[in-house]
Amino acid sequence: MFITNTSFVVNERRSPLSLDKKLLDWYDHNARVLPWRAAVGERADPYRVWLSEIMLQQTGVKTVIPYFEAFTTRFPTVEDMARAERDEVLRLWAGLGYYSRARNLHACAVEVVERHGGRFPDTVEGLLGMPGIGAYTAGAIASIAFGRRVVAVDGNVERVLSRVYQVEEALPKARPIITRLAQDLVPERAGDFAQSLMDLGATICTPKNPACGLCPWVAECGARKAGTMLDYPKKLAKKAKQMRYGAAFVARRADGAVLIGTRPEKGLLGGMVEVPNSAWTVEPVDALEPPLQAEWRHCGSVDHVFTHFPLRLAVYAAEVGMKVKAPEPYRWSSPNGPEGEALPTLFRKVLGVCKVPSP
DNA sequence: CACTCGTGGAG
DNA sequence: TCTCCAAGAGT
Missing domain, CATH: 1.10.340.30 (Hypothetical protein; domain 2)
Known part of the structure; x- marks a missing residue:
């Protein structure tokens, strides 16, 4: 039996x-x-x-x-x-x-x-x-x-x-x-x-x-x-997952366009669209390296859970002028924002925490 | 084999 | 809040 x-x-x-x-x-x-x-x-x-x-x-x-x-x-x-x-x-x-x-x-x-x-x-x-x-x-x-x-x-x-x-x-x-x-x-x-x-x-x-x-x-x-x-089924014990930390930057123009980029072909969220963000490390980093000069304000954080680690991103936002060029390797999304893009859930959450308050 | 690779829902 | 996990594949 x-x-x-x-x-x-x-x-x-x-x-x-x-x-x-x-x-x-x-x-x-x-x-x-x-x-x-x-x-x-x-x-x-x-x-x-x-x-x-x-x-x-x-x-x-x-x-x-x-x-x-x-x-x-x-x-x-x-x-x-x-x-x-x-x-x-x-x-x-x-x-x-x-x-x-x-x-x-x-x-x-x-x-x-x-x-x-x-x-x-x-x-x-x-x-x-x-x-x-x-x-x-x-x-x-x-x-x-x-x-x-x-x-x-x-x-x-x-x-x-x-x-x-x-x-x-x-x-x-x-x-x-x-x-x-x-x-x-x-x-x-x-x-x-x-x-x-x-x-x-x-x-x-x-x-x-x-x-x-x-x-x-x-x-x-x-x-x-x-x-x-x-x-049943019997399973091997799974190893613990360690939290990682990082920062994300939402640069928004007056017309609603947001600074975005495309992630590398392979790896996590490969080939998908992202907003500029730092490396994700086990130790929280406090030295910010935003993609361009602006008045960045901290507007919240996002918690997200991948299969093999949880992530907490501090979200920073800034309004930038219409004439500001997108720094390499980024680009401006359409004026309506990046909603139509291949945007994974993580970055939809990021955009969600710093929405412009509607008048 | 062991690890990477998303997300949302259920209990 | 936290844990598990759902019709797995690629390396």
Whole structure:
């Protein structure tokens, strides 16, 4: 019953229905209706499956939906996205986070059009290694859009299967074990199976307060039997995150234009728009180095949390004359401000704390 | 393997 | 307030 790194014992089957059959029966009655899913009996559009899977990486369904609608409205097909400037993709993506996904998204669209005739590869091997497509996403697209009998192991699958089989190995070492357990379950309806596992993990077998009473696998779940659902999946302890400090400078002209720049291609918020700001250091810095001479006033601070560290930015603002040239490497935004730019949430917060009081 | 890479919502 | 974390990928 317990699954460890050295021993495998598959659950004995007391019930007349196999696990996959029970899950698909449940899915047929409880599948969530989502914009990227095909209507019953129809084949899902690979482009929409791909787009949704990239957006859903480490991101909740509720957050993704409005972005998905905006993208599919602006780019109905992969050709439309491939033809667009990358910067437009970044602007549409602004606020969604993990911006390398947006850079890879456009690169992948270009690759599909220029090297694959506008069609996505229909196998895991063909999909793997395209920009932004890893093991999970390749499996998801291959099974959901192309009906390949392969697995897509994500956080939901890790949680569900580690509970059912009481996988004692901690993540990430448990991943290959879980992948094998999942592969052994994949039925003919591989795409529905993948999505049913995700729906189960998202709505029933949740991290906290799992609704075991509604679960189609309640009878064969080892953790449920032992009452230890919350102990799975086992995870390695994460290291503590250290606060970093910095300063940001909002230079505003009378017409509303704000001094902005573009961040380096790679790294944090790569390729996105920023306002001038200092280095972010563990020790607060008090020597200010504003981008230009002006009467800078401290107008508040912004707290923001990245995945691997929290950040506190002291925000300074100044009004500058219409004839002031933008110092290198910065530029002036449009008179309405940088709202239309590829501005990540951090810098939207910065602009928010020093808005000009309206008359 | 271990680290980087966003954001907002839930408890 | 604080912790966790959501359909991971790249290096």
